[in-house]
Amino acid sequence: MPRRARVHKVRAIFAAPALPLLCGSMLALLALVALVSGPLLDLDSAYHSPVAHMLESPSVLSILSPSHARNVTRVYSKRATAEAVWASKLAPYFYGCSSPKSQSSRQLSKVQSNGYLLIQTSGGLNQQRTGIIDAVVVARILNVTLVVPQLDHKSFWKDSSNFSDIFYEDWFINTLAQDVKIIKELPPKFNNKVYSMRVPRRCKPEYFLSKILPILRKKKAVRLGKFDYRLSNRLEEDLQKLRCRVNYHALRFTPDVETMGQRLVERLRQNSGRYIALHLRFEPDMLAFSGCYYGGGEREIRELGMMRKRWKTLHKRNPDKERRNGKCPLTPEEVGVMLKALGFQSDSHLYVASGDVYGGDSTLAPLKKMFPNYDTKETLALDGELEPFTQYSSRMAAIDYIVCDESNVFITNNNGNMARILAGRRRYFGHKRTVRPNSKRLGSLFLAKPNMTWNMFALKLRKVQRGFMGEPKEMRPGRGQFFENPSACICEKSNVKENIKVLQQQEDMLDDHEEDGEQPLSFLNGSEDEDDDLDVDPDLEDITFMQEEDMDREDDELGVADGGDARNITSQQE
Numbered sequence: 237m238p239r240r241a242r243v244h245k246v247r248a249i250f251a252a253p254a255l256p257l258l259c260g261s262m263l264a265l266l267a268l269v270a271l272v273s274g275p276l277l278d279l280d281s282a283y284h285s286p287v288a289h290m291l292e293s294p295s296v297l298s299i300l301s302p303s304h305a306r307n308v309t310r311v312y313s314k315r316a317t318a319e320a321v322w323a324s325k326l327a328p329y330f331y332g333c334s335s336p337k338s339q340s341s342r343q344l345s346k347v348q349s350n351g352y353l354l355i356q357t358s359g360g361l362n363q364q365r366t367g368i369i370d371a372v373v374v375a376r377i378l379n380v381t382l383v384v385p386q387l388d389h390k391s392f393w394k395d396s397s398n399f400s401d402i403f404y405e406d407w408f409i410n411t412l413a414q415d416v417k418i419i420k421e422l423p424p425k426f427n428n429k430v431y432s433m434r435v436p437r438r439c440k441p442e443y444f445l446s447k448i449l450p451i452l453r454k455k456k457a458v459r460l461g462k463f464d465y466r467l468s469n470r471l472e473e474d475l476q477k478l479r480c481r482v483n484y485h486a487l488r489f490t491p492d493v494e495t496m497g498q499r500l501v502e503r504l505r506q507n508s509g510r511y512i513a514l515h516l517r518f519e520p521d522m523l524a525f526s527g528c529y530y531g532g533g534e535r536e537i538r539e540l541g542m543m544r545k546r547w548k549t550l551h552k553r554n555p556d557k558e559r560r561n562g563k564c565p566l567t568p569e570e571v572g573v574m575l576k577a578l579g580f581q582s583d584s585h586l587y588v589a590s591g592d593v594y595g596g597d598s599t600l601a602p603l604k605k606m607f608p609n610y611d612t613k614e615t616l617a618l619d620g621e622l623e624p625f626t627q628y629s630s631r632m633a634a635i636d637y638i639v640c641d642e643s644n645v646f647i648t649n650n651n652g653n654m655a656r657i658l659a660g661r662r663r664y665f666g667h668k669r670t671v672r673p674n675s676k677r678l679g680s681l682f683l684a685k686p687n688m689t690w691n692m693f694a695l696k697l698r699k700v701q702r703g704f705m706g707e708p709k710e711m712r713p714g715r716g717q718f719f720e721n722p723s724a725c726i727c728e729k730s731n732v733k734e735n736i737k738v739l740q741q742q743e744d745m746l747d748d749h750e751e752d753g754e755q756p757l758s759f760l761n762g763s764e765d766e767d768d769d770l771d772v773d774p775d776l777e778d779i780t781f782m783q784e785e786d787m788d789r790e791d792d793e794l795g796v797a798d799g800g801d802a803r804n805i806t807s808q809q810e
């Protein structure tokens with residue numbers, strides 16, 4: 237099953253499981269006060285303080301002082317590597333910033349509302365999240381009132397939950413009160429007059445203004461169907477910042493879900509205080525879709541072949557080519573080997589977020605052997621504790637989202653929505669380490685491994701992973717999806733350039749010590765062979781999305797977005 241959010245400040249309130257109801261109403265009250273008396277929390281400064289605190293810590297400063305850097309010894313570097321793998325040294329120099337640049341862009345329109353926007357999301361939990369976020373931004377662009385989004389009940393994940401079953405509805409409405417007017421239900425007088433339509437993927441704001449606004453003015457209430465990734469990835473800065481306010485501050489899970497997730501986090505932290513979370517996603521649908529081969533012979537070919545039939549538009553794939561192109565997730569064993577090579581000790585605690593792993597226990601056994609402190613939500617939960625959630629795939633996914641987000645290190649093993657959205661979120665909240673396997677180059681490295689000493693292999697692997705470790709600025713601004721690389725919402729502290737230089741010297745020294753003929757890649761330059769995956773990246777998390785992706789590839793950002801027609805799929809009077 238897929239997985240998934242919260243805001244840190246008020247979390248402590250939920251810690252006592254018996255209190256959620258009471259606290260829920262308290263929060264609603266607080267939010268109401270905020271409505272009347274201005275912002276309750278300054279989004280940016282709320283995040284400043286912990287970072288400022290970290291900066292004052294002597295250990296960070298000593299690492300960064302230039303004289304120290306010059307004295308780096310090999311022994312010191314090795315120890316530093318073992319620790320550095322848990323957290324980026326540069327992280328304290330960056331912080332998430334989502335307050336609008338110009339306050340005027342935050343004032344609600346004085347103009348009468350141009351109408352009511354309804355949307356129906358599509359896909360699994362995280363795909364739906366992108367639709368919800370973009371719906372708020374579209375409502376802002378059009379000066380319309382947004383009706384709380386309707387969730388997708390028909391996707392592959394078959395979850396009948398409504399918005400308020402998963403997300404904290406009042407918090408959502410109140411937190412965004414200065415940006416967009418959001419109401420829970422359409423006023424009854426419009427109920428039978430909603431005009432339904434769809435827009436292409438990744439439309440620019442001008443498209444909504446020129447094509448949708450006139451319809452809204454005429455019909456008053458318009459519902460946009462299958463609303464996921466319908467708004468352009470690139471937007472002006474204040475709209476991107478609004479995206480961040482929705483994604484990182486307004487959109488929280490319900491207290492029930494939040495409390496459950498935090499309980500698991502506490503149990504994991506009881507062990508050694510820190511843990512790695514792995515979004516394995518080595519699930520049959522994922523493997524079938526990717527068209528990769530994992531050495532399971534006839535049986536694997538038959539089983540995955542059957543699953544592939546679900547996607548009628550999928551063309552035949554060459555497994556070797558897919559692997560070379562980095563489209564194949566690593567096997568659980570390969571993930572374990574990667575973790576060891578990166579420097580994680582075998583007593584590290586590992587939380588695995590995953591649905592049914594293809595091949596089951598036997599596929600997982602090598603990973604468990606390498607990292608015996610292995611947990612899932614099922615092993616951490618007490619008897620019956622998960623019961624209220626198990627029937628709802630999105631709520632289960634939300635629990636995984638929370639545990640993965642709270643982790644010290646998050647390992648993605650796929651390019652799906654959850655992996656990308658969490659990677660972006662972790663950048664925003666202090667650049668917590670996120671490791672994306674550089675599968676394009678790891679594939680051939682694993683093939684060559686039998687002929688290498690372990691040290692050589694580990695060294696090469698660490699090099700291959702440069703630029704894929706969740707370091708600040710490792711992806712250039714504007715590169716990739718905004719949800720993964722929310723560069724408009726990442727700010728630098730003033731002294732950042734000096735310190736980056738020092739750290740870079742350290743890194744170079746580290747490379748000098750480890751005699752290896754290859755040119756060291758600068759870890760701040762990003763990776764050259766990184767996918768710019770805007771148009772070739774079928775979402776692996778949701779099947780309806782994948783089907784459509786194959787059909788309307790041409791709808792991408794540079795294509796139809798500003799020239800196409802609103803596809804008039806249905807125009808019924810509901």
Ligand SMILES: *[C@@H]1O[C@H](CO)[C@@H](O)[C@H](O)[C@H]1NC(C)=O
Nearest residue numbers: 301302303304305306307308
């Ligand atoms: C670095 O080494 C030099 C000489 O090798 C020494 O004088 C200096 O005190 C050292 N600095 C630190 C911070 O250890």
Ligand SMILES: *[C@@H]1O[C@H](CO)[C@@H](O)[C@H](O)[C@H]1NC(C)=O
Nearest residue numbers: 344345346347350377378379
């Ligand atoms: C929305 O409201 C703002 C502020 O009142 C105004 O500048 C803008 O033109 C309006 N846009 C639309 C599409 O109504």
Ligand SMILES: *[C@@H]1O[C@H](CO)[C@@H](O)[C@H](O)[C@H]1NC(C)=O
Nearest residue numbers: 389395396397398399401628
């Ligand atoms: C969601 O809302 C619909 C309509 O109000 C209702 O029939 C359905 O039972 C709700 N789903 C859940 C899981 O409560």
Ligand SMILES: *[C@@H]1O[C@H](CO)[C@@H](O)[C@H](O)[C@H]1NC(C)=O
Nearest residue numbers: 680682683684685686687688
């Ligand atoms: C490993 O080395 C042997 C002998 O040197 C060679 O025949 C073989 O092709 C190499 N295998 C790989 C995967 O490089």
Ligand SMILES: *[C@@H]1O[C@H](CO)[C@@H](O)[C@H](O)[C@H]1NC(C)=O
Nearest residue numbers: 756757758759760761762764
């Ligand atoms: C990294 O960036 C620096 C300056 O920004 C440049 O001089 C250097 O050549 C780059 N290195 C690589 C490997 O691209």
Ligand SMILES: *[C@@H]1O[C@H](CO)[C@@H](O)[C@H](O)[C@H]1NC(C)=O
Nearest residue numbers: 433451801802803804806807
């Ligand atoms: C949608 O179809 C209806 C009737 O079929 C038509 O009147 C309307 O103009 C169409 N809308 C768009 C945006 O093409």
